[in-house]
Amino acid sequence: MNPITLAAEELNPLVPHPVEIVLSLVVFGLLLFAVKKFVVPNFEKTFAERTSAIEGGLEAAETKQAEADAKLAELTRQLSEARHEAARIREEAREQGATIVAEMREQANTEAARIVEHAHAQIEAERQQAVTSLRAEVGTLATSLAGRIVGESLDDEARQSRVVERFLADIEAQSSAGNGAR
Amino acid sequence: MSFALSSRTLAAAPSAEEGFTPPGPGDFNLPPVGPSDTFEFLGQTMYLGVTKPMIQLVLAAVLVFWFFYAAAKKRSMVPGKLQYAGEGAYGFIRNSVGRDIIGSQDFMRFVPYLVTLFFFILVNNIFATVPFIQFPTFSRAGMVYGLAGLSWVIYNYVGIRKHGFGGYMKLQTVPAGIKGPMLLLLVPLEFFSNLVVRPITLALRLFANMLAGHLLLILFALGGEYLLLHGATLVKPVGLLAWVLFVAIAFLELLVQFLQAYVFTLLNAMYISGALADEH
Numbered sequence: 001m002n003p004i005t006l007a008a009e010e011l012n013p014l015v016p017h018p019v020e021i022v023l024s025l026v027v028f029g030l031l032l033f034a035v036k037k038f039v040v041p042n043f044e045k046t047f048a049e050r051t052s053a054i055e056g057g058l059e060a061a062e063t064k065q066a067e068a069d070a071k072l073a074e075l076t077r078q079l080s081e082a083r084h085e086a087a088r089i090r091e092e093a094r095e096q097g098a099t100i101v102a103e104m105r106e107q108a109n110t111e112a113a114r115i116v117e118h119a120h121a122q123i124e125a126e127r128q129q130a131v132t133s134l135r136a137e138v139g140t141l142a143t144s145l146a147g148r149i150v151g152e153s154l155d156d157e158a159r160q161s162r163v164v165e166r167f168l169a170d171i172e173a174q175s176s177a178g179n180g181a182r
Numbered sequence: 183m184s185f186a187l188s189s190r191t192l193a194a195a196p197s198a199e200e201g202f203t204p205p206g207p208g209d210f211n212l213p214p215v216g217p218s219d220t221f222e223f224l225g226q227t228m229y230l231g232v233t234k235p236m237i238q239l240v241l242a243a244v245l246v247f248w249f250f251y252a253a254a255k256k257r258s259m260v261p262g263k264l265q266y267a268g269e270g271a272y273g274f275i276r277n278s279v280g281r282d283i284i285g286s287q288d289f290m291r292f293v294p295y296l297v298t299l300f301f302f303i304l305v306n307n308i309f310a311t312v313p314f315i316q317f318p319t320f321s322r323a324g325m326v327y328g329l330a331g332l333s334w335v336i337y338n339y340v341g342i343r344k345h346g347f348g349g350y351m352k353l354q355t356v357p358a359g360i361k362g363p364m365l366l367l368l369v370p371l372e373f374f375s376n377l378v379v380r381p382i383t384l385a386l387r388l389f390a391n392m393l394a395g396h397l398l399l400i401l402f403a404l405g406g407e408y409l410l411l412h413g414a415t416l417v418k419p420v421g422l423l424a425w426v427l428f429v430a431i432a433f434l435e436l437l438v439q440f441l442q443a444y445v446f447t448l449l450n451a452m453y454i455s456g457a458l459a460d461e462h
Binding site: 011012013014015016017018019020021022023024025027028030031032034035036038039040042043044045046047049050053 | 206207208210211223224226228230235236239240243246247250251254255257258259261265268269272273276290293294295297298299302321322323324325326327328329331332389393
């Protein structure tokens, strides 16, 4: 017990134990070496890998986003093109339809005019024919009337008027018979 | 405290009738574990042999390395619990001490040193609270002198290597923007404070905090025990109060242990950053 109590009484805690100085330096040095060699590189590598993984992920996401944006723009463009195309076709069809209707109407008008003219011409021809035949008939009738008048004695007034009356009645009957036949 | 206290109480037991012997520096001079001898050094009788703080020192180094090696070796992108804890601990010193103080240009060189220093000191300090160990390794002056001396060598070395000897002396001793006779006064002062006192304050701060904290704990524990066993009936409750305070101070010590490790590392980083600085 004596060395302990003796040492305790004289001990100055500031005076170092020489072995402890050396030992602490050696132990610390070994630990420092081991940490530097086996711990720090691993941690730093992990940190770097993690950083690059995160950055890589972000970059990939950005690329994907850009791609999606481009695709969307392309689709929108195609859609608007298709809309334009459709509108253009509709417009064209409408124009074509209008043209066709106009043509048809013109054609119909022409046809109608043609038919009307044709009818006019026919009517004219028939009238002409009627006039011609009438004229011929009137001539014949006049001739036969003149013959009858000449043939009968014309002294008697009564007779004269009878003859004329008969003649006119004949004409009437004849014309009404002709009309009924037509 | 088991070891310190048991040896202490054994030593104090025969003299118990004579009164209370307050704890002193002798309580920190633990006898060697194995065979022992003594030798004289600077007028002090010292034990020659393996002592408890020496074993603690080695144990702390092994624990620190084991923890970080296990945490770092998996290197998975999504860390597990152990790796997460290791990365957090490592990143704390790396970023908040290394990068923030030394600057992002040079700090990586010093990260291993700072990380090792902080966790080595921290574990050794926490030993003061760990049951069945309960002795702060750095209450032994010799342990601290080594580390403080090393830090002095490191910051001066990096400074001289960067600025050359003359440039470095000028950087550390001549304050910027001061001319004329004032320099006669300031240069010795700066020299003294930057190149002489730093390692001493560094060592004393850590050593004295650990010594004083542990001494306080011994005092409350032994004083409480003495009051309970040998005190008059009326003072016995005071012994209990002393033990309650012992627990409270033990928690305070935990904070001090962390803070001292942090301050030691932080000052190392600041000295290095000052030595590497281009201008004041």
